[in-house]
Amino acid sequence: MLLPRFYPILDTETAARHGIRPESAALEMVAAGVRILQLRHKGFWSRETVDLLQRIGAICRDAGALFVVNDRADLARLMGAALHLGQDDLRPSEVRSIVGATTPIGLSTHNEAQLRAAADEPADYLALGPIFGTASKQNPDPIVRVDGLRRLRPLSNRPLVAIGGITRANAIEVFDAGADSAAVIGDLFPNVRARCQEWIALTNAAPLPQAQSRMRP
Numbered sequence: 001m002l003l004p005r006f007y008p009i010l011d012t013e014t015a016a017r018h019g020i021r022p023e024s025a026a027l028e029m030v031a032a033g034v035r036i037l038q039l040r041h042k043g044f045w046s047r048e049t050v051d052l053l054q055r056i057g058a059i060c061r062d063a064g065a066l067f068v069v070n071d072r073a074d075l076a077r078l079m080g081a082a083l084h085l086g087q088d089d090l091r092p093s094e095v096r097s098i099v100g101a102t103t104p105i106g107l108s109t110h111n112e113a114q115l116r117a118a119a120d121e122p123a124d125y126l127a128l129g130p131i132f133g134t135a136s137k138q139n140p141d142p143i144v145r146v147d148g149l150r151r152l153r154p155l156s157n158r159p160l161v162a163i164g165g166i167t168r169a170n171a172i173e174v175f176d177a178g179a180d181s182a183a184v185i186g187d188l189f190p191n192v193r194a195r196c197q198e199w200i201a202l203t204n205a206a207p208l209p210q211a212q213s214r215m216r217p
Contacts, residue, residue: 001104001124003159003181004035005203008196009070010056011040011185012049018189025192026056030063032196038068038084040185050075057081068106073098082106084127087114092121106161110141115155126156127183130164131174134186140164146173153178168202175206 008029015022022039029037037060041049053069057079060067068084069076073095076083082104085092092105099105107123109115110130118126130140131149144152149162162179167187174182182203188195 001159003125003161005175005181005206006034006196006199007036007038007161007181007183008034008188008199009038009040009163009183009185010188011042012052013042014185014189020189020192022052023055023059025188026059028192029188029196030059030065032193033200034063034065034196036066036068038070038183040070045072045075053079066104068104076103084108085123092123096122108163110144112152112155115152118158119156123158125159125161125181127161127163128152128179129162129183131162132165132170134165146170146177149174149179150177168198171199171202172206175203175209178209180209 010022010025012022015025026037039053039056053075057067066082067079068082069079070084071086071089073083073090077099083095083099084106086108087110092107104124105122106125106127107118107121108127109118115126115128128149129144131144131146133143134140153160159180161181161183162174163183166174166182166184171182184199
């Protein structure tokens with residue numbers, strides 16, 4: 001799986017803090033040209049939230065962007081969307097029968113043990129973090145840091161997404177350390193379309209990891 005280098009995560013809590021409706025943010029993101037969009041919702045999944053998920057999924061489909069559902073294998077199957085799992089969710093091997101063999105699955109890891117264990121899971125890509133301090137998670141795992149990313153990157157040959165506190169100011173560091181993609185949450189706001197355009201320009205100019213040097217998405 002070849003991931004876009006810019007991986008925006010639309011977190012409903014973060015959007016609410018900025019007074020921006022998630023649906024409006026999604027429209028701004030696809031207008032800027034994003035090629036992947038994950039919706040992350042850590043609160044209660046009401047009927048209204050599922051309706052929002054469906055609307056954002058339709059926005060992504062219309063724009064040709066890969067839509068990723070966080071945590072919920074059942075809703076990813078319902079939406080025909082990709083799925084991203086955390087360490088507290090079902091394992092990729094347990095949800096393959098739910099989402100199907102061709103559905104892209106991502107898996108979050110936070111340390112060496114989890115990254116090594118992911119080798120036995122049918123995940124299409126892995127995430128590692130938090131690389132820096134982050135305000136988007138209530139109880140974040142210990143910080144991996146850039147040197148930790150550089151040390152751990154050789155443990156997996158799958159696409160690796162760096163996540164946690166990544167901004168336009170430090171993104172080049174994570175690409176230099178071997179990340180294939182940068183997940184961005186807080187630095188999408190407040191001007192979502194302009195920020196996404198800046199991120200796309202930045203990641204297009206960033207040096208490619210060796211494995212991608214002839215395969216720019």
